[in-house]
Amino acid sequence: MRTLRIVVSVFLLLASVAAQDVKGLGRMWTFENAPLDMFEKEYGFKPDAAWLEKVRLSSARFGSGCSSSFVSPTGLILTNHHCVRDWVAKVSPKDRDWLKDGFIARALAEEVPIPGLKVQQLVSMEDVTARVTKGGVAGDVAATERNRNAEEAKVVEEAKARFGPGHSPQVTRLYQGGMSMLYVYRDFEDIRLAAVPNLQAAHFGGDPDNFTYPRYGIDFGLVRAYVDGKPADTSAHYLKWSLEGPKDGELVFVTGNPGSTARALTVAQLEYQRDAQLPIRLEFLDRRIEIMEAWVAKDPAARDREVRADILGRQNSQKAFRGFLAGLKDASLMNEKRAFEAAFRAKIDADPALKEKFGTIWDDAAAIAKRRLDLEAGLRLHTPEGCRSLMRAVFAARAMDASLPPAVREAAKKQALATPGTEVAYELEVFVDIVERAKARLGAADPFVAAVCGAGSAADGAKALVAGSRFGDDAFLKAVLGDGSAEVAVDEDPAMKVAKVLAPLMQKEAMADARIKAEESALGTRIGQALFAIFGTKIPPDATLTLRIADGVVKGYPMNGTIAPWRTSFYGMYGRSVEFGNHHPFDLPEPYMKAKDKIDMSKFVNFVSTNDIIGGNSGSPIINTRAEVVGLVFDGNIESLPNRYLFRDDVPRTVNVHPDAIIESLKKVYDAGALADELLGKPMYR
């Protein structure tokens, strides 16, 4: 009896651990394998084929990394301001700043073509796994991969012929190769700008509020698809606007193109990211931002404009990395990962065939992580970054290195010539900081450190290098690169002396890195296949920037000792602005200040839901069970950053624009009632 009881307990433990942690793999379902029975069981709602098809065809991949949806029968497309931002800047006339000031078309003729922008509708999905994997060569990974690549290319070619022009077939590997899907997209390539609000309304709260909630971002943009010079007829596949908007506790779906998740990583791989990769990168970033801010602080009027965008971009990464790192440092997250790994591994080990094929995955991952750990510091710290003379010298050294292939040498020559020669004070500080870090981590005997510093300090070494080198001089550089203008004694140049040490080091470490990456990629494939072998399509594949449907509910969450409301209001937006004295980035743009008395302050701006999203989902529609738009995905809260590694929905949230915010803005702020009416179901303007 006692033995039996123990066996049963262990079994129950494993089963419950596995069930618990399969949840951590997330809810980014493919349309072809959406878990309809689970939806029915969990929510009492089972989408039928017609619902799924309509929703799929109403969704569209937007540009190179965003999502969107058709929201009128006449080709109107809803996405985020931040998805269309660069395009708006590109088509804005010289004498206008549509990015800053917004843009509103008031007739079809006023809509502005956006050359180069492509919107893609997923029209066909076929499982081609059997066909592309039939050329597998037992024991020869490379040959198997070659055959699969070749077969996938054939599948694409055939689909091109079958679907004809205006379509883009692609083979996407799901489950790290466990499945191969042929996805065919209908391409919309005549896209025209209809409306965007002021940048500052879309990006209200700027970098501080980025990745956070409560939030007040009116982050939307409207474009229109044209076919043969006329608004596209999308009457068969568009999402109606919900007149009631989202409701607390309501079931909602996000359809969009999540870019990349890392939920199949092993514990050893996560520990490497936690203990080496992320801390080293953050250290870099923190210090660099500090140096740049200090440099700006000495002369803000002159310098802020110059580097602010650069600093903001780095702060964005800094915030994301901090969020990732916080997740990996959260013991409960790692414990959940460990429990899942133990259960998963036990399942693999329990099947001899699977054990044979996948049993070494975890030890292999640990071994690779260990090698990457040894490589990490050199890879990050052996760099001329910040010192332009040295950057030029490194490229020149490569261009002059007879052991390298001609194409590589030619590319290096071009890079050398494209590098500006004048040193920038704060960049040099960054360089000195890098050399100091290299000294601390790799020792004074490290060849690069020794070459820069000799017996002195990093600062003195860098100073002497810059003062003594002629690489800042364009004529000298050209002569070195052999334009025949003169013979030069380049070997004695102090930058070249360092470059001759640094360039081969970088080359060697880059190659080691590439080898490790290839092994990691192969290992990733094996992990994905092992997961697929155990769980099949019961779990969703990691994100692949292809269309997914994610279920969730509208829901607030516990925050900072209290409750975050499930929605935010215009009251809150104007409040946050006055609370910060209307100072940037909490300033409201002029049209919103002017419309203050017209806006209904009790209408809503943003709301949150538990759907599983990640970068690439920006611009996704969020819909109710009637397939009506109840919002527009634009961000995740700070607590959702670790969802990259493990999906959770207790506190992590998707942040959406509330439909109120779009309609109030169009009608009361921008006098764009016609576009609002089109969203609400009336015919478009002419």
Next chain:
Amino acid sequence: MRTLRIVVSVFLLLASVAAQDVKGLGRMWTFENAPLDMFEKEYGFKPDAAWLEKVRLSSARFGSGCSSSFVSPTGLILTNHHCVRDWVAKVSPKDRDWLKDGFIARALAEEVPIPGLKVQQLVSMEDVTARVTKGGVAGDVAATERNRNAEEAKVVEEAKARFGPGHSPQVTRLYQGGMSMLYVYRDFEDIRLAAVPNLQAAHFGGDPDNFTYPRYGIDFGLVRAYVDGKPADTSAHYLKWSLEGPKDGELVFVTGNPGSTARALTVAQLEYQRDAQLPIRLEFLDRRIEIMEAWVAKDPAARDREVRADILGRQNSQKAFRGFLAGLKDASLMNEKRAFEAAFRAKIDADPALKEKFGTIWDDAAAIAKRRLDLEAGLRLHTPEGCRSLMRAVFAARAMDASLPPAVREAAKKQALATPGTEVAYELEVFVDIVERAKARLGAADPFVAAVCGAGSAADGAKALVAGSRFGDDAFLKAVLGDGSAEVAVDEDPAMKVAKVLAPLMQKEAMADARIKAEESALGTRIGQALFAIFGTKIPPDATLTLRIADGVVKGYPMNGTIAPWRTSFYGMYGRSVEFGNHHPFDLPEPYMKAKDKIDMSKFVNFVSTNDIIGGNSGSPIINTRAEVVGLVFDGNIESLPNRYLFRDDVPRTVNVHPDAIIESLKKVYDAGALADELLGKPMYR
């Protein structure tokens, strides 16, 4: 050379560690030893004697545990709504609910006397340490203490004669006895209610927003001190109202009566709180709230009213305990404590006389903490809580125990009779839960567990006990307690059987607890004296519910990935209300709903500052360097809870009512312009 360098480094390390961590002891300065030179050095502002005296006399201890200030020359006193709340309920007429609906006087005659409420102004401070400690008996702690108590009583008696009626002299021991101060208070005992807003305006956000920020609590109340039946003449000591309000970055002072801090605790004592005391208490509280909520959920209409206030009170403790525990679990806090302790101990050890006297403090603390740890579970789990029959039986067993003193037996008899006999379902669940916990922590052989459960479960044991016992019956209880009505066979009653085991256990453990508490108290005195011996009045004493002045600055802080603004607005308040659908506790009371269009939404409601406060400071004025009221202290943010153990000001903040909120409310919501005008400097109404 090398040795010297090491010595210097260690010295610098110790010095810097000590300087760093003295900061952790906080900034609750006494008026008699306010660090004026430090103020000047840090802020460029050195209060003079007149400033200090005026500020001290303008501040007042309010009721039994709050603070307040005189804010007009005619006796008007400003404090928190939550400080006067119970008094308002007490004086509210039967047919009115001033607590819920607010109260506004519009003439002196309308002000409502509050019998029993006392407000105390600190008029004299004398250091009597030398006098009260001169009767010390070397080596005899108890005799020393007796002599000191007697001398302190004499000091108080003499002061009573010296200051005459209307004054309360008290000797307060600072630094756990390192100093004895004679504080003499002028008592104001004719206090009348002038104005309070609706409870829901003061308590907006309820339990969720309690201890948090951003916050929107208009938590003020106005009363007036009368002398000889007329408004007190406070023209010599009142604080003017700041017309400009607080400014970002401004130096501000809080004057008030912080109740209790625990910053002198040793690491071992904190570890005990972290590892045993707080987790066991929280476990209790969590489970009890869970049981009560589940009970309410089954019939909310009937049950919610009955136990909501009880649940809210427990949730308040739960939130505070969680905050304390989070602080103690924060490695950086403990490391800072450890570093301070090491430096402090080294200083004690370096002086032979101090080492002799105080050298064993830390080991003694660890030994006591260990003993308390062993006692903790029994002390908390040996209890009849939740089972009324058993509670009655325990009191009865005590009343019948001939080995106890007659007074104790008499008290037990009264307690038995005061305990209701009818069992309550959810309370019985709590009892079963307690017995289960006792079984898990103390084992099935624990006498109390064995007496309740026998060989069965806690639930069955409790059921049998209640079903079989006659202690629920009032007549039976009275007979047992010997009213002569009947002879009863009490020994066979199942509740009495358990009580005969439980009562002596509880008695024994309560005595052990009392012994440990006495030792802890004596140890606390030694720690305080050791701190005082090293640092003197350069550090502030732990809080003693006596008047302190705390310096700080008005300042926002990093929160949840973004920035908390230093102030919140009416926009934000109305926003939070609509975002929660105006549902309780985020509902705005009717007068605020009606005044929506009159209120200037861009005026401010609350703001934060870095001042060092704790419970007891509620109602304190927060003033600028001109001694003008710029706000009213009413809470701390959630991150400030661990300040109980270690003061920090990076993220912890004091939360204050902004003067805007008081003036807007009086003028626009309550039509109480005359009171607003009095605050703003005009004569009071008649």
